[in-house]
Amino acid sequence: MQTLVIQFTPSNNYQANLDKLINIINSTDAKLIVAPEVIITDFDYKNWLKANAFADIIKNELLKITDKIIILTMIEDNKNVAYVFYNQKVVYKREKIKLFGYEKKYFEAGEIAPEIFEIDGVKFAILICFEIRFIEYWQKIKGIDIVIVPAMWGIERKKHLITLSNALALSLQSFVVVADGLAKASGIISPWQDESRNENNNILADIDLTFIQKIRKRLPLE
Numbered sequence: 001m002q003t004l005v006i007q008f009t010p011s012n013n014y015q016a017n018l019d020k021l022i023n024i025i026n027s028t029d030a031k032l033i034v035a036p037e038v039i040i041t042d043f044d045y046k047n048w049l050k051a052n053a054f055a056d057i058i059k060n061e062l063l064k065i066t067d068k069i070i071i072l073t074m075i076e077d078n079k080n081v082a083y084v085f086y087n088q089k090v091v092y093k094r095e096k097i098k099l100f101g102y103e104k105k106y107f108e109a110g111e112i113a114p115e116i117f118e119i120d121g122v123k124f125a126i127l128i129c130f131e132i133r134f135i136e137y138w139q140k141i142k143g144i145d146i147v148i149v150p151a152m153w154g155i156e157r158k159k160h161l162i163t164l165s166n167a168l169a170l171s172l173q174s175f176v177v178v179a180d181g182l183a184k185a186s187g188i189i190s191p192w193q194d195e196s197r198n199e200n201n202n203i204l205a206d207i208d209l210t211f212i213q214k215i216r217k218r219l220p221l222e
Helices: 014-026 045-053 055-062 129-133 135-140 155-172 210-218
Strands: 002-005 032-034 069-076 079-086 089-095 117-119 122-126 146-151 175-180 187-189 203-206
Touching (some): 002 175, 014 055, 032 146, 079 117, 079 122, 089 117, 135 155, 146 155, 155 187, 187 203
Antiparallel strands (some): 002 203
């Protein structure tokens, strides 16, 4: 599965950010496309109502796209919501349950913990930024094929995100796809710790789903 991690820091112009995202999506042959947390609006607390309202515009544009799995989060109804778009449908959504720092002043926490969902037989789960620190979620999604981590991680904790994402791939023997728009700790990590990383540009790599079973057979953990 060819995978693209989009990596840019959003400006204060929502429409320009959305246009940039759509242009990247339309210009790639990748099947799976992952963007950083709240990539369109950023955490724009000064324009909170505007950021919430822009969610409908984002959804309307992404629902026009076919044949690509698009994963990102957006501010909606005072929550940080992860959306998965595929073939002009929302095939999965979940609200961020673990809020960090200043988020607690503005966001409402979700109620559904990270869980496994399937697209065309591939098992996915989403850990939104800070949620990757909670080991109980790792246990909950054992058997997963691909873990998606949309993030806006603090620059001073960049090494933490890299370490956690690598450990998650090793622990679950799964692929981990991190899209981080702030610390630039994005990466596509295999169950055997092969890493595709780039601090300055988008990341494009192939995810070989057959490799997961080879690794689990070679190194069984049960």
